[in-house]
Amino acid sequence: MLEISNICAGYGNKLSIKNISLHFNKGNVYAILGPNGSGKSTLLKTIDKIIKPKEGVVYINKEDVQNLSRKKLAKNIAYLPQKNSTSASSTVFETILLGRKPYIIFEPRQEDLKLVENIIYIFGLKYFSFRNVGELSGGELQKVLIARALAQQPKILLLDEPINHLDPKNQIEILKVLKKITSELGIITIIVLHDLNLAFKFADYFIFMKQGKIYAKGDLSSIEDKIIKEVYDIRVKILNVGRSKLLVIDE
Amino acid sequence: MILLLIAIFFISIAFGSIKMSLEEVINALLRNSEYSYVLWNIRITRAIGGILTGAALGVSGAVMQKVLKNPLASPFTLGVSHGAAFGAAFAIIVLGAGKSHSFGSEAVTIFNNYPVVIFAFLGALTSIAIILFLSCFKGASPESIVLAGVALSSLFGSATMFLQYFADDFQVAATVFWTFGDIGKAGWLENKIIFITFLVGITYFYLNRWNFNVLFWGDEIAKSLGVNIKILRLISMFLSALVVSVCISFLGIIGFVGLISPHIIRFLIGDDCRFLIPYSALMGAFLLCLSDFIARTILSPVVLPVGIITSFAGAPMFFYLLIKRRRF
Numbered sequence: 001m002l003e004i005s006n007i008c009a010g011y012g013n014k015l016s017i018k019n020i021s022l023h024f025n026k027g028n029v030y031a032i033l034g035p036n037g038s039g040k041s042t043l044l045k046t047i048d049k050i051i052k053p054k055e056g057v058v059y060i061n062k063e064d065v066q067n068l069s070r071k072k073l074a075k076n077i078a079y080l081p082q083k084n085s086t087s088a089s090s091t092v093f094e095t096i097l098l099g100r101k102p103y104i105i106f107e108p109r110q111e112d113l114k115l116v117e118n119i120i121y122i123f124g125l126k127y128f129s130f131r132n133v134g135e136l137s138g139g140e141l142q143k144v145l146i147a148r149a150l151a152q153q154p155k156i157l158l159l160d161e162p163i164n165h166l167d168p169k170n171q172i173e174i175l176k177v178l179k180k181i182t183s184e185l186g187i188i189t190i191i192v193l194h195d196l197n198l199a200f201k202f203a204d205y206f207i208f209m210k211q212g213k214i215y216a217k218g219d220l221s222s223i224e225d226k227i228i229k230e231v232y233d234i235r236v237k238i239l240n241v242g243r244s245k246l247l248v249i250d251e
Numbered sequence: 252m253i254l255l256l257i258a259i260f261f262i263s264i265a266f267g268s269i270k271m272s273l274e275e276v277i278n279a280l281l282r283n284s285e286y287s288y289v290l291w292n293i294r295i296t297r298a299i300g301g302i303l304t305g306a307a308l309g310v311s312g313a314v315m316q317k318v319l320k321n322p323l324a325s326p327f328t329l330g331v332s333h334g335a336a337f338g339a340a341f342a343i344i345v346l347g348a349g350k351s352h353s354f355g356s357e358a359v360t361i362f363n364n365y366p367v368v369i370f371a372f373l374g375a376l377t378s379i380a381i382i383l384f385l386s387c388f389k390g391a392s393p394e395s396i397v398l399a400g401v402a403l404s405s406l407f408g409s410a411t412m413f414l415q416y417f418a419d420d421f422q423v424a425a426t427v428f429w430t431f432g433d434i435g436k437a438g439w440l441e442n443k444i445i446f447i448t449f450l451v452g453i454t455y456f457y458l459n460r461w462n463f464n465v466l467f468w469g470d471e472i473a474k475s476l477g478v479n480i481k482i483l484r485l486i487s488m489f490l491s492a493l494v495v496s497v498c499i500s501f502l503g504i505i506g507f508v509g510l511i512s513p514h515i516i517r518f519l520i521g522d523d524c525r526f527l528i529p530y531s532a533l534m535g536a537f538l539l540c541l542s543d544f545i546a547r548t549i550l551s552p553v554v555l556p557v558g559i560i561t562s563f564a565g566a567p568m569f570f571y572l573l574i575k576r577r578r579f
């Protein structure tokens with residue numbers, strides 16, 4: 001269980017997120033939505049102790065993350081940054097194996113290798129296994145990085161715009177896999193997304209951010225035209241389609 | 252690789268101003284023959300010094316390049332060697348150490364001039380301290396650390412020249428001579444000290460090989476995979492610089508081995524630190540022994556300082572790798 005209590009964080013003297021309190025439950029996918037620069041990435045970084053909050057506390061199972069060692073934290077939280085670049089020239093297999101890093105004491109065990117093979121199979125990366133990551137396309141690399149995050153077997157999965165660079169088919173398949181894993185393993189998945197329709201389809205709860213603050217939160221039923229219009233300052237309509245919702249441009 | 256090293260070890264102890272056949276070498280090693288003294292006290296200390304120093308330089312170069320994410324990082328770029336050279340110049344010129352020594356041939360066995368060694372070491376430590384201070388307390392990025400190292404090098408370089416300007420001919424000659432790295436300067440004691448620091452360094456580096464591998468993916472991913480990058484960077488920099496300082500203080504400046512060994516290994520084997528770390532050490536040892544062998548035979552009976560050979564052969568090798576390799 002993850003709880004954020006009254007967090008203020010930012011870079012230098014500037015606060016990018018202010019007074020954020022949230023509560024996350026196991027087995028759910030949370031979508032973080034909001035315009036560019038609203039503090040979504042900053043929030044994820046604060047949860048994973050990559051930046052230190054100026055105020056407030058992040059609790060995992062009632063324990064302050066500041067008191068957890070990096071190694072222990074890495075067994076609990078996997079984080080995929082928004083911007084990824086690498087100078088590595090390792091293979092896809094080795095890259096995903098790095099997700100096992102927090103568990104490796106001297107060398108990877110047989111189980112670690114098995115798990116990585118399994119994830120490679122789920123992600124359809126079998127034919128890429130021995131390709132060099134420096135030579136992958138943008139979408140292929142993105143898939144490898146998501147796979148690496150899953151290889152970490154986290155209890156909390158933080159993904160910052162994970163479906164960037166992916167084609168529609170891969171977007172849908174990855175989100176499907178994430179949703180399935182989240183409910184089957186009872187983990188908490190927090191995804192930053194810009195595609196609202198995909199968010200409506202795959203997330204269980206929605207958190208809207210604007211200018212570093214929580215603007216609204218709730219499940220699918222709580223989402224109305226008004227929230228979207230005010231958060232993004234755009235003119236849209238929300239249609240109810242079956243049990244899901246659909247966003248259309250209304251100019 | 253290891254076989255190659257053993258081969259070069261035997262070749263280098265067999266050749267020298269007194270030629271011996273392999274049979275005689277083995278004979279002298281096992282029994283007490285007329286060559287035993289030369290062998291044990293000169294050739295073998297020299298060969299072992301070469302292996303240790305080469306390995307130390309190779310592994311430090313690999314680690315610095317990794318930690319600073321810069322293919323040009325090496326003991327030179329960080330100002331460690333210039334710091335040491337300044338320390339040595341200070342000892343020789345200001346404190347008047349080293350006057351009574353004659354230099355040069357293999358006949359002058361051990362260069363045990365402790366004030367010079369100690370001041371060289373202090374000079375190297377000063378550069379390490381400045382670099383570490385910048386990276387630790389000022390939170391400087393790897394890029395700016397490399398730049399700071401370049402600035403520091405030129406600072407120490409000009410300070411050395413300043414001292415030389417006011418020195419007499421002999422002192423200038425002595426400081427210049429000091430900078431010619433020569434593995435013949437090391438005796439058993441020096442080798443032992445080099446060995447111990449090297450052992451500490453490579454043990455730490457090897458235990459952290461997975462952490463180094465993660466560094467490729469940027470600081471954020473490294474942190475989220477449980478690596479305490481600040482401490483890793485600090486200790487690695489400190490240890491690699493320390494290992495190099497010890498070698499340089501005893502032997503003088505030996506260029507290019509630290510820079511090029513990891514590049515050769517990366518070219519041959521790849522980036523994975525599980526292999527990069529031990530193999531860079533082996534490659535460094537091999538290159539330095541080979542260079543020393545060349546240094547002693549090319550103009551025989553004149554023995555060139557090995558530093559000249561490494562720099563001379565290192566540069567074209569570096570060009571070759573640059574052209575051959577697509578990415579660094």
Ligand SMILES: Nc1ncnc2c1ncn2[C@@H]1O[C@H](COP(=O)(O)OP(=O)(O)OP(=O)(O)O)[C@@H](O)[C@H]1O
Nearest residue numbers: 011012016034035036037038039040041042043082
């Ligand atoms: N490294 C940094 N240094 C200084 N300011 C930063 C840094 N990273 C982000 N900011 C600022 O913090 C604010 C929030 O940025 P953040 O990256 O959290 O936004 P975001 O919601 O993720 O936006 P996007 O949708 O564009 O990814 C922005 O005003 C941004 O300019």
Ligand SMILES: [Mg+2]
Nearest residue numbers: 040041082160
């Ligand atoms: Mg962002």
